[in-house]
Amino acid sequence: MRHLILFMKNTLKYSLFIAVLSFMFWRCDTKKSSEKTADNQQNTLKKKPDFNADSAYAFVAAQVAFGPRVPNSTAHVRCGDYLVAMLKKWGCTVVEQRFVATTYNGKKLNARNIVGSINPQATKRILLASHWDSRPVAEQDPIDKKTPIAGANDGASGVGVLLELMRVLAQAKPQPTVGVDVIFFDVEDGGDSELAKDKYSGFCLGSQYWAANKHTPNYVAYYGVLLDMVGAKGATFPREGFSVQYAGEITRNIWNIASQLGYNQYFIDQDGGAITDDHLPVNELAKIPMIDIIHQQINNPKKTFFEDWHTHEDDLRNIDRPTLKAVGQVLLQTLYQEE
Numbered sequence: 001m002r003h004l005i006l007f008m009k010n011t012l013k014y015s016l017f018i019a020v021l022s023f024m025f026w027r028c029d030t031k032k033s034s035e036k037t038a039d040n041q042q043n044t045l046k047k048k049p050d051f052n053a054d055s056a057y058a059f060v061a062a063q064v065a066f067g068p069r070v071p072n073s074t075a076h077v078r079c080g081d082y083l084v085a086m087l088k089k090w091g092c093t094v095v096e097q098r099f100v101a102t103t104y105n106g107k108k109l110n111a112r113n114i115v116g117s118i119n120p121q122a123t124k125r126i127l128l129a130s131h132w133d134s135r136p137v138a139e140q141d142p143i144d145k146k147t148p149i150a151g152a153n154d155g156a157s158g159v160g161v162l163l164e165l166m167r168v169l170a171q172a173k174p175q176p177t178v179g180v181d182v183i184f185f186d187v188e189d190g191g192d193s194e195l196a197k198d199k200y201s202g203f204c205l206g207s208q209y210w211a212a213n214k215h216t217p218n219y220v221a222y223y224g225v226l227l228d229m230v231g232a233k234g235a236t237f238p239r240e241g242f243s244v245q246y247a248g249e250i251t252r253n254i255w256n257i258a259s260q261l262g263y264n265q266y267f268i269d270q271d272g273g274a275i276t277d278d279h280l281p282v283n284e285l286a287k288i289p290m291i292d293i294i295h296q297q298i299n300n301p302k303k304t305f306f307e308d309w310h311t312h313e314d315d316l317r318n319i320d321r322p323t324l325k326a327v328g329q330v331l332l333q334t335l336y337q338e339e
Contacts, residue, residue, distance in 0.1 A: 045260055048336040049172045051328035052164060053321040059086075060152060060160035060231060060319050068148030069134045069155070071101070071109035071187055076133065080112055083132060083184055086163055087116035090170035092182075095215045101187045104195065104202030111186040113206050115215045118169050122179030126335060127224035127288060128165070130158025131188030131206065131278055140310035151189070153295075153306060153318040157231030159184055161328045168332065176335040181221065183210065185278050200276055207278035211285035223250045224290030225334070226279040230327045232306040233320035235295045237267050237327075241274025243291035246283040251291050257333050263326040272296040273304065293327060 062082065067075035087094050097113040114132070134151030138144060150156075162182050169175055191202025200208065229235070243251045258267035272294075279290040295306050308314045 043256075043260075043337065045257070045333060046336045048332050049168050051168060051325055051332050053325035053328070055167065056160045056164035056324040056328055057319060057321050058160075059163040060156045060324075061316055063132070063156040063159060064150050064152050064316055068136070068150060069132060070136045070148045071111050071133060071190075073148075079132065080114065080186075083114050083159070083163075087114070087166060087182070090167055092116035092118055092166060092170070093120045097210065097213070097215050099209050099213075101205040101209065103187075103190055103205070104192060104198065109187055109190070109205075111206060111209075113186050113210050113215070114184040116166060116182045117179065118166065119175060119177075119179040122177070124177075124338070125179040125181055125219075125221045126338065127181050127183065127221040127282070127290065128162055128227070128331065129183040129185055129207070129224060129278060129282075129290075130162055130227040131155055131186070132159050132184040133186050133189055133206075135189040135310055138310055138312050141312050144312060147312075149310065149312055150315045152315050153229050153231045154309060154314055155189065157229060157319060157324065158227030161227055161230060161324055161331070164324075165328055165331055169335075176338060178222070178335065178338045180335060183215075185210065188278055200280065203276060204278050204281055207281045208285065211281040214286065221288050222338075223247060224279065224282055224288050225254070225331065226277060226282075226290055226292045226294075227327065228277055228292060229295040229306060229309070230293060231319040231324055232295055233318075233323060235266055235306065235320075235323045236298055237293050238270045238272030238296055238298060240272050240277075240292045240294055240296070242277075242280055242283065244271060245274070246279075247289035247291050250289060254291065254293075254330065254334055257337065258326070258330045261326075261329060261333060263330060266323065266326045267293075267330065268298070270298060272298070 066079040069076045069079045095115040101109045101111045134155050135149045138149045185206035187205035193201045196202030255267050277292050279292045282290040
């Protein structure tokens with residue numbers, strides 16, 4: 001009898017152990033299933049204004065018309081004044097952050113970051129950025145490697161998209177509930193990956209300056225989005241490496257929105273390389289999670305970026321309205337999804 005009772009007790013313990021173990025596995029499977037469902041679930045898209053690709057193209061053309069926007073040049077000054085005037089025209093609060101930048105080879109450049117804000121009283125803010133200077137040399141050009149480029153795609157395209165976005169937001173009813181800050185970073189494109197010895201290879205001087213000297217004391221943003229080379233025909237935007245590292249959830253969210261809008265041929269479901277760009281100082285120095293929407297060629301070991309990168313062929317022939325539309329519409333939708 002004593003052995004029978006002991007057997008029954010052991011059997012009960014064993015059955016209880018199996019039940020608990022089964023419940024744990026069930027919870028684990030349920031959790032994984034729920035997480036998978038959440039990852040695949042798409043948010044309901046809110047009503048947002050239309051992004052005008054023709055207008056964005058006109059803003060790109062206006063910048064290119066000034067000539068290469070190289071610091072210390074007349075074209076650079078005139079284009080900077082134009083950007084400030086356009087932001088003020090739409091009622092943005094504008095801050096000009098003037099500074100002297102020292103290049104990797106010791107040159108002194110008169111530079112300015114330009115900041116435009118909508119809904120400045122909002123505490124939750126989204127930061128959008130692009131660089132507005134153009135490359136002072138065309139080292140990738142097959143013939144003339146030493147003169148400045150027009151920079152229609154590399155620089156002007158991102159600025160053109162953001163100008164159109166701010167124009168739309170200024171006139172939209174209702175506006176998104178979040179505050180929006182646009183920063184046109186200066187002196188991004190004067191580095192040299194072989195000769196410069198600093199962490200950023202001589203690039204990103206404007207964003208480094210802003211990250212250390214924000215235009216508003218104690219400025220914070222929920223997250224940021226950088227645009228770089230977003231105007232070429234058939235552009236592909238894989239998920240850039242540092243974006244995934246520093247702001248993976250934000251990256252996935254924006255790529256999901258792009259897919260819902262039907263733009264997954266641009267915002268492709270693939271990881272790309274990690275690129276030294278203006279979002280890096282914002283992530284590392286300013287501690288604001290920022291992603292980079294940047295054109296990278298996939299499965300092309302000879303060319304990372306678009307075909308005419310850093311050549312004199314980077315002119316208006318590179319600018320494609322449907323690409324501008326895709327990027328601009330995704331950004332607008334992203335802003336309106338925020339609460």
